[in-house]
Amino acid sequence: MTINTNTRAVEAQIDARIEARLEYWIEQLGRLCAQPSISAQRLGIDDCAALVATMLREEGYVAEVLPTGGSPIVYGDSGPREGAPTLLFYNHYDVQPPEPLELWNSPPFTLTRAGDHLYARGVSDDKGQLITRMAAAAAVRDVLGELPCRVKFFVEGEEEIGSPNIPPAIDAHKERFAADGCIWEFGSVDYTSRPTQTLGMRGLAYFELSAQTASQDCHSGLGGSLIANAAWRLVWALSTIKGVDERIRIPGFYDKAKPATARDLAYLAELPDQSEAFKASYGVAGFLKGMTSGTELRRAAVFEPTATINGLTSGYQGPGAKTVLPARASAKLDFRLVPDQSPEEIGPLLRAHLDAEGFPDVEVRYLAGVKPARTDPDHPFVQLSIHAAEDVYGKPASVEPLIGGSGPLHPFIHVLGLPVVTSGCGYPESRVHAPNENIRIPDFINGIRHSARILYRFASM
Amino acid sequence: MTINTNTRAVEAQIDARIEARLEYWIEQLGRLCAQPSISAQRLGIDDCAALVATMLREEGYVAEVLPTGGSPIVYGDSGPREGAPTLLFYNHYDVQPPEPLELWNSPPFTLTRAGDHLYARGVSDDKGQLITRMAAAAAVRDVLGELPCRVKFFVEGEEEIGSPNIPPAIDAHKERFAADGCIWEFGSVDYTSRPTQTLGMRGLAYFELSAQTASQDCHSGLGGSLIANAAWRLVWALSTIKGVDERIRIPGFYDKAKPATARDLAYLAELPDQSEAFKASYGVAGFLKGMTSGTELRRAAVFEPTATINGLTSGYQGPGAKTVLPARASAKLDFRLVPDQSPEEIGPLLRAHLDAEGFPDVEVRYLAGVKPARTDPDHPFVQLSIHAAEDVYGKPASVEPLIGGSGPLHPFIHVLGLPVVTSGCGYPESRVHAPNENIRIPDFINGIRHSARILYRFASM
Numbered sequence A, B: 001m002t003i004n005t006n007t008r009a010v011e012a013q014i015d016a017r018i019e020a021r022l023e024y025w026i027e028q029l030g031r032l033c034a035q036p037s038i039s040a041q042r043l044g045i046d047d048c049a050a051l052v053a054t055m056l057r058e059e060g061y062v063a064e065v066l067p068t069g070g071s072p073i074v075y076g077d078s079g080p081r082e083g084a085p086t087l088l089f090y091n092h093y094d095v096q097p098p099e100p101l102e103l104w105n106s107p108p109f110t111l112t113r114a115g116d117h118l119y120a121r122g123v124s125d126d127k128g129q130l131i132t133r134m135a136a137a138a139a140v141r142d143v144l145g146e147l148p149c150r151v152k153f154f155v156e157g158e159e160e161i162g163s164p165n166i167p168p169a170i171d172a173h174k175e176r177f178a179a180d181g182c183i184w185e186f187g188s189v190d191y192t193s194r195p196t197q198t199l200g201m202r203g204l205a206y207f208e209l210s211a212q213t214a215s216q217d218c219h220s221g222l223g224g225s226l227i228a229n230a231a232w233r234l235v236w237a238l239s240t241i242k243g244v245d246e247r248i249r250i251p252g253f254y255d256k257a258k259p260a261t262a263r264d265l266a267y268l269a270e271l272p273d274q275s276e277a278f279k280a281s282y283g284v285a286g287f288l289k290g291m292t293s294g295t296e297l298r299r300a301a302v303f304e305p306t307a308t309i310n311g312l313t314s315g316y317q318g319p320g321a322k323t324v325l326p327a328r329a330s331a332k333l334d335f336r337l338v339p340d341q342s343p344e345e346i347g348p349l350l351r352a353h354l355d356a357e358g359f360p361d362v363e364v365r366y367l368a369g370v371k372p373a374r375t376d377p378d379h380p381f382v383q384l385s386i387h388a389a390e391d392v393y394g395k396p397a398s399v400e401p402l403i404g405g406s407g408p409l410h411p412f413i414h415v416l417g418l419p420v421v422t423s424g425c426g427y428p429e430s431r432v433h434a435p436n437e438n439i440r441i442p443d444f445i446n447g448i449r450h451s452a453r454i455l456y457r458f459a460s461m
Helices: A005-020 A022-033 A045-058 A129-142 A167-171 A230-239 A262-268 A275-282 A294-303 A343-356 A380-393 A409-415 A441-458 B006-019 B022-033 B044-059 B126-146 B167-173 B229-240 B262-270 B275-282 B294-303 B342-357 B380-393 B409-415 B443-459
Strands: A064-066 A073-077 A086-092 A112-114 A117-119 A148-155 A181-183 A196-198 A203-211 A308-314 A327-336 A362-371 A398-400 A438-439 B062-066 B073-077 B087-092 B112-114 B117-120 B151-154 B181-183 B196-198 B203-211 B306-315 B328-337 B363-370 B396-399 B437-442
Touching: A005 A129, A005 A343, A005 A441, A022 A045, A022 B196, A045 A064, A045 A073, A045 A129, A064 A086, A064 A167, A086 A129, A086 A441, A117 B294, A129 A148, A129 A441, A148 B294, A167 A409, A181 A441, A196 A380, A196 B396, A203 A343, A203 B363, A230 B196, A230 B229, A230 B306, A230 B409, A262 A398, A262 B363, A308 B062, A308 B151, A308 B229, A343 A362, A438 A441, A438 B229, B006 B022, B006 B126, B006 B443, B022 B044, B022 B126, B022 B443, B044 B062, B044 B073, B044 B126, B087 B443, B117 B443, B126 B151, B126 B443, B167 B409, B181 B443, B196 B380, B203 B229, B203 B342, B229 B328, B229 B443, B262 B396, B275 B437, B380 B443
Parallel strands: A086 A148, A086 A181, A196 A398, B087 B151, B087 B181, B196 B396
Antiparallel strands: A064 A073, A073 A148, A112 A117, A117 A438, A203 A327, A203 A362, A308 A327, A308 B306, B062 B073, B073 B151, B112 B117, B117 B437, B203 B328, B203 B363, B306 B328
């Protein structure tokens, strides 16, 4: 993509406007962070949705609060622009609980500035990101006199609890949310200050497995030879799901898993090597299956589906010895899925597997799931975002064709048909979901600049 | 054994004396139950030991409070009787914690009489049993003018936490505790009002297995393909210990396990069928390995060693979904052992097995253990107790060659060389270790009568 002189001149004006309005947008960020919005506890959700709608209206958008089965979606629309495409921002106004409170150095719901840093729950995930979008659109509008394309805001309130109502909401309102490109809720620089461009997320299927073998616990001396032990049933059942070679043993599980392409591997090969930092952070001597570093490690990290036991609980868990034979045992188990696996298909495969292995008594409950999804790296909108990032950050973007985590990406890509890119204000020490969540002001500015460039260039695509 | 007319006449006098002194001994039981003595919390232990010593002195014994590494042993001795054998009573003054308090219908440390029932923590296990021994010896002494044999009381204070200090205390003081026969701490009638004679207990080896794979938990989307999961390591390791066929797979585990003898099987064949009551109590449709009832079920219940997972703990155990990859997981695991297995040998076998199966990373910690032990059913002292029981209860005793539970029987049988019998005041609804622990006064009287007959007949063996 060639950027002409006029574009460069306009973008310099936009950058100047962003600098000039910085304190205003930090104030707006403080206003938004001051409103708790904890989806896990449904605390402040409706008040925060109303605040986001108010803030969008103050910027000239027609804003609505759309009910769902859970937290409402705040939808903002700048209105039609003849002959121009539509850009959709996907963000969320809900946050993780702030606990443990004693580990915060400042009140979690008061934006606190210390040097170049801003601290608050949600300042990075995702209120800061939302503000960068609002600030970017405002700067472009201020310089041009009006928005050069239609802008829609899709701001949900259940991202932190798995976005259960987003796929049906999109299915039900395809026309309303129609657009030509989407900027996803997050974006960050890495440890080397390179911007990161994420193009896909793994899916998730989350289950609870449980065994109940008796109506009450039994003394192990009395029942050990006589009645079934729920903990043993669960352990034996789990041990059939994945082998020590890390291979998932559920028949059919891998059938729809697509391998990485040559292009994916090329992107992975260019990513910075973070293996030593990762090992140090988790105190591990090495990686699974003898992997060390490089493209193969990065491929395995995201292009292989996984089965993770998230928790185990049964019987006596206190100090010392209690000779109990537990009547009940349960495990949390998540599968990370790669395209084109689907969470809806994993449950029946798991059930059939346990039945075939002799564990019809082990109950399987589906708790949550999202589909994996990827944006085509060759889409012009993706290339636009990558080039805009290099302009803003002065370094080439790290392109991640897929990341290990999960989000409600699938309906945006596959129902609305959008190319989806990332942009934003995070950095590796943002402490997302943890105490002292923070961003750095220079990253906040660059996040606004990057989103503004995407918007401005996209309008003339 | 033939009981002559004179013996019968003396025993009638002893019974009359027991009836006459009943209220006094219920008072003494109340005095003892009023003193809390919770070994798990070391609450009231020293005060209760002092009280037991006082009560023994009031009955004419030389009593000492012997320190151990934990709760002291109260030792009482009536002194030498020329030409007569020595009878040792093994009991314990410690009790289980009374919680949950809200389920008690009366204060747990106040002996409460309701009709024929006496309620208090410890009224059955084991303070009531201890009082039956004191009352029995007193009645025989009162009728004969003096005790007809030497009587020793060995009353420990850590039975409820596995008697860790008893084997070394006996090893260190073999002469002091020397005797010719022992009455064990418990005894009861069954649902059919038949007295039960127990001749052996399984041993126990209790372990904690744990895996630690990282210094902190990881996001499952980030680490699932990369780093070892403690919960998986633990599950895989446990699954190698016992198969779904209930066979323990540790090489050498069964080598020293002695099968039931023909004589054992004959005793088991005569025991009442309690399989339906057991199934109803635990809400199970059937028993392991398709067992239904009868001698084979009773044999398996006690003559087969077991491996029981007592508890599992790892990662997230709350409601809903949390996508965590746990750094740590642990399990409690007990083995019930049959003669001549030994807990000291199980740890090394388990360690070697886990190493051979590829789990050197799974840590094994030995928490507690006791050896299995059995009294020879043909010993004259055993036959004496069985016949005395039939005289008292008017029904033949149910002889259990081995029971599923465990206790510090081994050093009494194999270090002091004693034949050990049971006698006492329990019944199937005594609610031992549970709220509303209780005994019935007729059982209390019969327990005293049975112990008195054993003592009187034993003196002339």
